[in-house]
Amino acid sequence: MTPNRFEPSRAHRLSSSAAHRPDEASFPAVPEQNFHVRRITLIALLVAAIVLPCVYVAAMALSDLHTREADATDVTLRTVRVAEEHALKVFDMNETLNARIIDLTAGLDDEGISARETEIHEKLRTMGGGYPQVAAVSIFGHEGALLASSRYYPSPVLSIRERDDFMGIRAGQQLEHVSKVMTGHVTGEQVFNMGVARKAADGSFAGLVSIALRPSYFDAFYRELLGGSDRTPMIMTLVRTDGAVLAHFPRNPREPAVMAAHSPFAEAVAQGRRAGVVRMRSNVDDDDLIVAFRHIGSYPVYVLCGYRTSAIRAAWYRRLSVLILSMFTPSIALWCVIWLSLRRLGAEEEAWERWQAEASMRRSIESAYRQSRKMEALGTLVGSVAHDFNNLLMILSANVQIARRRGVTGLDRELSAMERALKSGQSLTRQLLGVARKQPLRTETLSLERWLPTCRELLRASLGAKVSLVIDPGVDTWPMRVDIAELELALINIAVNARDAMANGGRFMVRATNIVFRREDGFPLIGDFVQLSLEDTGVGMAPDILARAFEPLFTTKPKGMGTGLGLPQVFAFCESSGGLAAIDSAVGAGTSVRLYLPRATGEPEAAGPVETGAGESGASHGLRILLVEDNEEVAAGTEALLQMMGHQVTCVFNADTALRLFDDAHAKQVSTGEPLPFDVVLSDIHMPGAMNGIDLAEAVLAFDTRLPVILVTGYAEELDRARHVDVRVLSKPFDIRLLEQMLEAIQHDLAQSGTDPATTHPAQ
Template sequence: MRAARPDEALFPAVPEHNFAVRRMTLIALLVAAVVLPCVFVAAMAFNDLRSREADATDATLRTVRVAEEHALKVFDMNEALDARVVDLVQGLDDDGIRQREISIHEKLQTMGGGYPQVAAMSIFGRDGTLLASSRFYPVPSVSISQREDFVGIRNGQVLEHVSKVMVGHVAGEVVFNTGIARRVDDGSFAGIVSVALRPSYFNAFYRELLGGRDSPMTMALTRADASLLAHYPVTPLSKVEAPMRHNAYTDALAEGRRAGVVRVRSTLDGEGLIVAFRRVGSYPVYVTCGYRTSAIWAAWYRHLSVLILSMFVPSIVLWCVIWLSLKRLAAEEEAWERWQAEASMRRSIESAYRQSRKMEALGNLVGSVAHDFNNLLMIVSANAQILRRRGAATFDRELCAIERALKSGQSLTRQLLGVARKQPLRSETLDVARWLPGCHDLLRASLGAKVALVMDVGADVWPMHVDVAELELALINVAVNARDAMPNGGRFTVRTSNVSFRHEDGFPITGDFVQLSLEDTGVGMPPDVLSRAFEPLFTTKPKGMGTGLGLPQVFAFCERSGGLAAIDSAIGAGTSVRLYLPRATQTPELERPAEPVAERRDAPHGLRILLVEDNDEVAAGTEALLQMMGHEVTCTFNADIAVERLDAARAAQKRTGEPLPFDLVISDIHMPGKLNGIDLAEHIQTFETRLPVILVTGYAEELERARHVEARMLSKPFDIALLDKFLQTLQREIAQSPTHQAGSNALPGITS
């Protein structure tokens, strides 16, 4: 059974919340809650509209049948009246009718006086002259010879048996006439008999039939040519006499249809109508009943409003509930993500803490080994210098081999201290665009002849703040790894760019950085190797081919510089190492021409040096070298003894006025006793006459404290030539100023 990891114990796995499925479900419910009511309302509204139109059509059909029966009775009665009048004057010519006018008038008055629809009954002669009337006696001099109904009846036309609406000459009111021809025995035309009907009679009947002016329906009586005879609601005569516009109703009349339903727009008020029409018997007259579509739409809108309210009020409540559920889900997802991020961050912090403890332990181990190794290198280096200065020419080859081994040892020690974060960094502002092309030869030599080098350096790259020597070493380490990953050749690309990281980006670092991308086209790394690529002392190379310190040095250098190193790789896809190094806030200084070196002159005497070193062999070798350079050396075992000695000398100086017996103090930092080298330098700062101090160390952790004291640092194992140069400079200063007691602590030639 697999044991649980510590991070799993602290942060147990939580089942993944499928927020996407829940969100899609709620959105689907919301869409359904919107779409389904809308579809239902639309379907109901459509069906309701069709139903109301069908009901309106049925109502018009029923009403028009009643109106047709009424009109048929009226016209049948008129036809009977006309026939009785014809029989009354049968065999009489115009003069005969005039001679019997009084009796004919009385009979006409008797026949038509009992019918409310009859306005007048008249007899006209062959020439259209009024011969007798139910309204007047004697008749006025009136002729209708030019009237359409008279001309039409005389010519045998059917339509004109019913005239258009007019103000009658005899009746003196708005009427339309129905007439038949009078003929003599031989069948020739002898005149007409006309009955004037009141449109108001039909209007009154239609009003009662429809139930008043609030009815949504209209009624009309028209001729076969669509001329209006009667209409309800009542229409002014000017509109009645206006010709009817072409529409579906006129088309139906032109086709000779006896009944039907059409949709038209009224010629009187322009309103849309559903019109049912029927022909009145064999007469050239039609009865129509129209239903206003505006009334249908108004009723439909009222019903739709009630439907919408009854349907959408609960739907809106449901929408709000789903919307609130979506908001709650979003808040829950955000809280979940924050919790996950916090848990992940805590796991990362815990992992980083364990890694830090691991690196700290490794660093302490490596640092201790490197410190002792540095002392050994110092011993070997000092004794090799002694042999060279003593002129051991016969051992020149052996000394060169020792010096090469010393350089390799120094490089290895530097890598060990760099991985352990104990290698001092000498950061400076670097112009990448100017500096990187100068590394071409260095990278070219590291890559070998089979690998092509491509450098893509942007001109607008920011300057960065780094240790140039450590950066060069990092580039070399990556280049060597890339060379080994491309045994058959390939391409190594160096690219630079500017990047900025914000806190919300979730990157481990924030701020402005210069990105150095180092990419190869090699075999790549499997995931298990990639996960351990930055682990110290881990290597997949054959024995003797790698130390496992290359990529860890790169990672440690970037981290200590305030940046980060990242690596991406896949089998067959090559490897990409990205260095993120901090942007410099200062502009890099331009290179200045080297100042002419003053001609070296021999110093009149050597320096008096207090050497503080706990390692006897290192102290002996350094003392011998300094003595060979012509200096007087006094050795002490640790800083405690050195402080006692210096305090005693300062007390003697105050008593006698004699200068201090030392011109310079060279001290190691780590020594046994209560005080170390930095404590010694701080103590010397309290002297009225200060002494120059050089501190020797291999640890970066001492640099921060050392910056606050007037001292210079030398990294172990230091270059004897560099120390010699400084000592010669200090000698010349003392020679030029006899009263100078090493009052200046500026140490030219020593790198901090």
């Protein structure tokens, strides 16, 4: 699980809610800084400074593109008109020339033309020789044989019987009056022919008069028309209505002889349009074009003028780059100024938050100091009361156990009631000591991933049937070192409060996550922690109640329903564990309590039953116990119980007297070799006199007797000191069965070491 980083703003809120707030009147009022509005204003300016130039550039670019396309369309329309007029003059001249040749051969059949070939050749050469576009003028017979030509005399033997234009004209097809581009039979060069049928006297087909035109002539004209350069952005094409290309400029070595059959131009021709403008992808030039086309007179030919859109866009891109450069250069400077203003605002906000964090921490420290003084005074009072109350509970518990062990009949109901009262009193004492920071903690390393699911039934019992429970132990949650019993009590206290806040039902969620606090976060804690969040969907708390939520003895519940020690116990437990508790709530929005518990460095400890070994030792003899207890009634009850367990008990009322007994016994042991008269020491820690129980334990262990020592206490600070001494510790109030298990374990150890009290120390 990746640990969360802590946001400073949240740190301010948590640190102020985790401790009691001081009197706000003691702090000067500070004007609020509305960084959000200022940031939104700067961001709006930045957006406007970016969007407006972009919109302007986009509008100008779009307008410029449309203007360039409109200009290109106008140019193609003007140019195609010129090309149409030129082609029409050429074709009309050819039509006139064909008519003169028809008149020349009127009344002559094929034999007659062949007989007058010399005369006809000269006249054909004279008529066709003055036109650069004319490659040859030829006369063919009714079977396609060449009869006369302007290029050759005598005419070579050849026939165009199988040629498309001959067959088409003979069949009466208008299209074939202008042939496709081919290699001429007569001229031997690339030409296309304009042919006219010769008629016999009876009106039948008598042959063909054909004028071969050079496509190169049209190419040269189009070159001059478009500016005399092969790199022109425009193209010119002379094409038949079926798409066959007659002439084209600029030439492409791989250009096809026919235009695409399903192009927009082909569709316009199919619709019978004589002129217009289309956009199309040309298969001849392999480019996108704006094409203006016009039909040439009554001939099956169109002339096309196209403008390459790639050339339009290239010029448009150049214009756009200049526009962008001129527009965005000052805009970038403005963006930089606004961006620097945003950074400065961020630094100012960060400095403000640091100041707020420092002020919040100062308030928290002052509040914590006052709370600490209050808790110190309360702890002193509670400690004294709890110690005396624990003694009363111990007296009552011992006597109940005595009654149970003696098998008193007819009092089971009364004894059970007393035991329930004992448990309630022990719980109350534990809460009081916890709030006063005097509750001893038995810490161990705990894995929440394994432990939290086991608490489901415990929490369900505390929440009731109307509240649904959701537990999310997280993934790879760090282990932590806590007192499991105190943690369970904290969860129960929070769950009970959540149940009371959700009278009509709701949801209670428990979540565990890792979190890291840094020094710059402004939070009272630093380091790695596990955050245990407990959230409900209840009615929530008003701000004035939230401010006192952790205050001891403060409760909003009806009389008899709450002690005001639940949340204070939670807060005290977290602080005693080295962490912190925080609470957030709002009316109608539920309550969230977060426990921050420090990460443990070791691995979780395996939970298992305490192996006393008493059943395996076979030891049946009691121990000789030195009981040190200043309260006579506690001493009497404990002594009676120990004797009922089969142990011999020597009772003294303070540590000074006990130490004198050990001094005398040790001196006697040194002089006579007689062993010590005790097998174990059971002592209270808090006693009147010069020494307490810990001092006594240290003195006993100093004799190098390895005598087992059991200390009993109800104070956390005494327990912390006792942990540094090689002794066993019982926290008041304790269960007599726990003491019995400890004594059985000691008895087992003595039997294993061969120092059975029955053999080594005979009864006296």
